[in-house]
Amino acid sequence: MDILEVKDLSVKVEDKYILKNMNFNLKQGVSHILFGPNGSGKTTLISTLMGLPGYEVVSGKILFMGQDITNKSVDERAKLGIVVSFQNPPEITGVRLGDLLKLCLGKAPTDKFTEEEQKRIEAFRLTNFLDREINVGFSGGERKRSEIIQLIFLKPKLLLLDEPDSGVDVESLRLIAMEIQHYTETTGSSALIITHKGDIMEHVKAGYGCILLEGQFHCFTEPLDIYDDIKKLGYEGCVACRMRKREGWQSEQQKTQ
Amino acid sequence: MSSKKPNELVNIPHEILEEAQKAGVEIQENKRAGTFFHIDQKTIHSKVNELFEGKLELMDIKTALQKYDWLDNYMWKLVDKNKDEFTKKVAQDYSGGYFMRILPRAELTFPLQSCLLITQKNLEQRVHNIIIAEEASKANIITSCLQHSSVPNAAHLGISEIYVKKNAMLNFTMIHQWSENTLVRPRSAAEIDDGGIFVSNYVCMRPVRDVQMYPIAYCKGANSRVSFNSILYGHKNSQMDIGSKAVLRGKSSKAEMISRAIAREGSKMIIRGMIEGDSSECKGHLECRGLLMDDKSLLQSIPELIAKKKGVEITHEAAVGKISEKEITYLMTRKLSREQAVSLIIRGFMDVGILGLPAALNSEIKSIIDASTEGA
Numbered sequence: 001m002d003i004l005e006v007k008d009l010s011v012k013v014e015d016k017y018i019l020k021n022m023n024f025n026l027k028q029g030v031s032h033i034l035f036g037p038n039g040s041g042k043t044t045l046i047s048t049l050m051g052l053p054g055y056e057v058v059s060g061k062i063l064f065m066g067q068d069i070t071n072k073s074v075d076e077r078a079k080l081g082i083v084v085s086f087q088n089p090p091e092i093t094g095v096r097l098g099d100l101l102k103l104c105l106g107k108a109p110t111d112k113f114t115e116e117e118q119k120r121i122e123a124f125r126l127t128n129f130l131d132r133e134i135n136v137g138f139s140g141g142e143r144k145r146s147e148i149i150q151l152i153f154l155k156p157k158l159l160l161l162d163e164p165d166s167g168v169d170v171e172s173l174r175l176i177a178m179e180i181q182h183y184t185e186t187t188g189s190s191a192l193i194i195t196h197k198g199d200i201m202e203h204v205k206a207g208y209g210c211i212l213l214e215g216q217f218h219c220f221t222e223p224l225d226i227y228d229d230i231k232k233l234g235y236e237g238c239v240a241c242r243m244r245k246r247e248g249w250q251s252e253q254q255k256t257q
Numbered sequence: 258m259s260s261k262k263p264n265e266l267v268n269i270p271h272e273i274l275e276e277a278q279k280a281g282v283e284i285q286e287n288k289r290a291g292t293f294f295h296i297d298q299k300t301i302h303s304k305v306n307e308l309f310e311g312k313l314e315l316m317d318i319k320t321a322l323q324k325y326d327w328l329d330n331y332m333w334k335l336v337d338k339n340k341d342e343f344t345k346k347v348a349q350d351y352s353g354g355y356f357m358r359i360l361p362r363a364e365l366t367f368p369l370q371s372c373l374l375i376t377q378k379n380l381e382q383r384v385h386n387i388i389i390a391e392e393a394s395k396a397n398i399i400t401s402c403l404q405h406s407s408v409p410n411a412a413h414l415g416i417s418e419i420y421v422k423k424n425a426m427l428n429f430t431m432i433h434q435w436s437e438n439t440l441v442r443p444r445s446a447a448e449i450d451d452g453g454i455f456v457s458n459y460v461c462m463r464p465v466r467d468v469q470m471y472p473i474a475y476c477k478g479a480n481s482r483v484s485f486n487s488i489l490y491g492h493k494n495s496q497m498d499i500g501s502k503a504v505l506r507g508k509s510s511k512a513e514m515i516s517r518a519i520a521r522e523g524s525k526m527i528i529r530g531m532i533e534g535d536s537s538e539c540k541g542h543l544e545c546r547g548l549l550m551d552d553k554s555l556l557q558s559i560p561e562l563i564a565k566k567k568g569v570e571i572t573h574e575a576a577v578g579k580i581s582e583k584e585i586t587y588l589m590t591r592k593l594s595r596e597q598a599v600s601l602i603i604r605g606f607m608d609v610g611i612l613g614l615p616a617a618l619n620s621e622i623k624s625i626i627d628a629s630t631e632g633a
Contacts, residue, residue, distance in 0.1 A: 052586055074589040084590050090583045093546070094605030103601075104591050133605075150591060 001028040003158055003190045004049070009060035011041075011048045018044040020215040021060070026158070031184055031191040031204055033223040036212035037235050042194045043087070045212065046160040049192075050084040051077050064158070081157030081189075085147040085164055091135040097146060098130030104153035117153075124149045124175065140167035148176050152183050159184070159191040165200045177203035198227045213239055266292060266302060273376065273405065280401035280434040281625055282372045290396070291315040291357075293371040297380055298352035312363035313396070314356070318385055321356035328356070331387050335418045335446035335475070343414045343442040347383045354384035354415070359394040359425070368618055371400040373415065375439075381412040388417070390425040390453075397615060398427065402441075403434035412440040419447035421455045423478065428613060430458040432625065433465065437493055441468035451478035451507065458486045458612040460622060462629035464493035464524075471500040471529065476510035476539075485514045486611045490629055491524030491554065500529025500559070505539035505569075512541040515611045516558075519603060521550035531561040534569030541570070547577035548606060603630050 002025040011019040018041045026032055036042045048055040049062060051074045062070045069077055099109050105117065113121065121127050124145045135143055144164055151159055159180065165173050181204045184191055193200065201223055209223025211230070218239040229238040266274070266286055273296070274284050286292050290309040294302035300317035314321075322328050338348040355371050375382050390396060404411050413435070421427050435441055449455045455474060474483040485501035503512035514530045532541035547556040560573040580602055588598035607630065609623045 050590060052590075053582065073595075074586055075592055075594050078590055078592040086587065086590075090581065090587050092584050092587070092602060092605055094608030094610065095601060096605075099601075100588075100591065103593060106592075133608075154592060 002026060003028045003065060005063040006049075007061045007063070009048070009062065010058040011044055012056045012058050013044055013054060017058070018215060019048070022215070022217060024210075024217050024220070026190055026192060027207065028190055029184070029188040030207035031180075031193060033201065033206045033209040033226075034192055034194045034212060035196070035209060035226060035230055035235070036194075040212045040235075041215055042212050043162055046084060046162055046192060046194065049160055050074060050082060052084075078154065082160065083151045083154050083156040083158070084160040085144075085151055085162055087162045087166065089135050089143060089147060091133065093133060093136070095134050096131055097126065097134050100134055101130070101150060101153055104150050120149065120152070124179070141169045141172035144168050144176055145172055148179060152179060155187070157189050159189065161191060161193045163194050163196070165195055165197055173199060174203060180204055198224070201227070211235055211239055266294070269294065269296075269302065273374065276403065276405055277372050277374060277401060279625070279628070280372070280403040281399055281432045281621060282370060282401050283621075288367060290365040290367040290369045293355045293357075295353055295355070295371070295373045295384060297375060297377050297382065300353045300355075303355070306367065309365060309367070312360055313365060313369065314358040314360070315369070316356050318354040318356045318387060321387070328387070331389065331418060331420065332385070333418075335448055335473075336416050336444050340444065344416065344444050346381075347385055347414050347416050347444075351383040351385050351416075354386040356387050357398065358389045359391060359396045359427075361391040362393045363391075363396075364394065365396040368397040368399050368615075371398070373400070373402045373413070374405065375403070375408055375411045375413065376405040377411075378408045379410050380408075381414065383414045384416070386415065386417040388419045388427070388429070390419075390421045390427040392422045393424045394422075395426045396428070397430070397618060399430045399432070399618060401432045401434065404436050404439055406436065408436065410438045411436075413442070415443045415445075417443065417445040419445065419455065421447060421449040421453040421481075423450045424452040425450070426454045428456040428458070430460065430612060430614065430618070430622070432622070433459070433461040433468065434463045435465040435468070437464045438466050440466060441470070443470045443472070445470070445472035447472070447474045447483070449474060449476050449478055449481040449483060449510075452480050453478055454482045456484045456486070456613050457501070458614070459499065460488045460612075460626070461497065461499075462488075462490045462626060464495045465497065467496045469498040471502060473502045473504065474512070475504045475506060476512065477506045478510070479508040480510065481507045482511045484512070484613065485530070486613070487516045487518075487528075488607045488609070488611070488626065489516065489518040489526060489528070490607065490626075491518065491520045491526045492522045493524070494522065495524040495526070497524070498527045498529070500527075500531070502531040502533070503541060504533045504535060505541060506535045507539070508536055509538045510536060511539065514543040514545075516545045517606055517608065517611070518545070518547040518556060519550065519606065520547065520554035520556045523553040525555045527557045527559065529559045529561070530573070531563065532571050533563040533565065534571050535565050537566045537568035539569055541572070543571075543573035545573075545575040545577075546606070548580055548603070549578060550580075600630065
């Protein structure tokens with residue numbers, strides 16, 4: 001079953017087309033890895049899926065669990081179960097990580113964390129950050145850990161992760177990747193993960209990988225194979241080599257339906 | 258046991274106490290080191306918690322002046338009688354005020370509180386307060402100045418002179434809860450001796466017709482320190498002209514000023530700050546941040562830095578403008594509606610953390626701020 005269907009999606013940012021007539025589906029309970037060179041539109045894609053301002057949908061439709069969400073606001077999408085992690089999350093004066101985590105859990109600021117929640121926070125090594133202003137003075141790894149635990153506390157159905165592995169130390173990366181895998185595996189949720197590196201795939205068992213190049217998806221297939229090809233041939237070389245392209249993905253999907 | 262004893266807070270009408278409570282007054286007196294109540298033109302309550310007897314003195318200033326001849330040396334020493342029409346009026350005639358003296362080396366583990374309240378309409382309340390934090394003493398004072406919500410017009414003129422002696426630590430938090438027709442003119446100054454620390458906090462959350470103040474701290478001692486922090490919520494056509502000035506005369510003295518201001522609904526807010534470095538090796542930093550919520554309001558930041566000796570190091574940062582759209586969107590990705598996100602950002606912006614208060618007072622003041630910005 002598909003959790004997300006994107007049909008003929010074209011997106012402009014500041015009057016410039018970034019994505020053109022994209023068509024693809026994401027599968028339920030599967031993690032998808034999204035590769036692509038800088039500037040290929042990866043962040044534009046997940047920002048559009050989340051409904052962030054500044055990304056203008058010129059044409060096309062986004063269906064989430066069969067429901068058209070193309071014109072839904074950010075918070076409506078979040079409530080339906082789509083969440084996003086930011087590459088550069090903002091610093092918010094006076095808003096404490098602990099309070100935000102409670103909001104993510106649907107708790108009031110006066111509520112306490114349960115023992116289980118405290119354990120998760122401790123596992124993310126964020127116990128000492130609960131009284132800190134969100135992202136103020138956080139290191140790269142601390143930001144990413146804070147982003148991912150917020151997402152997990154939101155109990156989403158689809159995680160959109162923008163380079164969760166960039167600027168992160170080895171230990172934090174391992175922790176983040178294992179937590180993502182644990183969450184998606186135990187809840188049967190899906191993920192779309194932007195990455196430039198293969199490291200995250202050591203712990204996240206991704207079902208599919210694909211390349212975003214010139215506003216189009218290519219090669220939905222084994223993520224590790226794609227990564228190897230990109231390393232050998234470059235993005236364009238990989239795409240040229242694997243001319244299965246998105247049509248292959250589509251037909252494969254039709255087969256399973 | 259008689260239900261009414263003289264000099265008990267319970268003798269004050271319940272509905273007045275309720276209003277006072279909203280402005281930070283703790284009516285369970287055993288949770289305060291001492292309580293002082295001045296209503297309209299009369300001191301009606303002044304009492305030290307028995308746990309703190311021998312550690313502090315608390316009484317009406319007029320009583321104190323009769324008791325201590327030396328106190329004359331502290332009156333009108335830091336504030337000039339002839340400074341303006343308001344100081345002149347108070348010098349001519351005033352109804353009292355508090356005298357607080359924390360004795361040498363005494364540590365007040367509970368806050369000391371005062372409440373200056375107006376219940377009569379068209380009253381011009383005039384008070385003169387003196388605080389002396391003796392050598393190596395430590396105290397937190399919370400003073401609530403308010404007007405009963407049923408009173409339409411009033412004015413409050415208050416002189417406060419504060420002395421922080423050697424190595425003493427005084428955290429003084431003033432909460433103002435006025436109404437849309439109140440004129441407010443506090444005139445305050447503090448003097449800080451060697452190693453003394455003075456923290457002056459100002460919290461104004463309710464609308465006010467017109468408040469103007471510019472307290473001055475003279476850091477005359479070596480290693481003396483002052484912090485001025487203010488949390489200002491200007492709404493319903495409030496006019497606020499709030500500043501503070503630090504004069505760094507002592508060697509290695511330090512000043513820090515942090516202001517957070519929100520302006521909406523036609524409010525005009527001017528936030529000033531001046532740090533004057535008169536001694537080498539003194540340091541100062543001034544931070545002003547303002548959020549402007551609509552086109553009818555105005556926010557103006559006026560920082561002034563003066564260096565008179567080489568080696569002086571004084572800096573400032575100021576930012577005024579709208580709420581960051583990126584912050585709103587970020588919180589919306591965490592399932593908050595736009596309104597909830599804005600409200601959370603506003604409450605965070607009015608962060609009590611900047612006031613340097615002990616935990617219990619911190620949460621008390623946070624709840625006052627949260628109540629005022631509810632649904633903002």
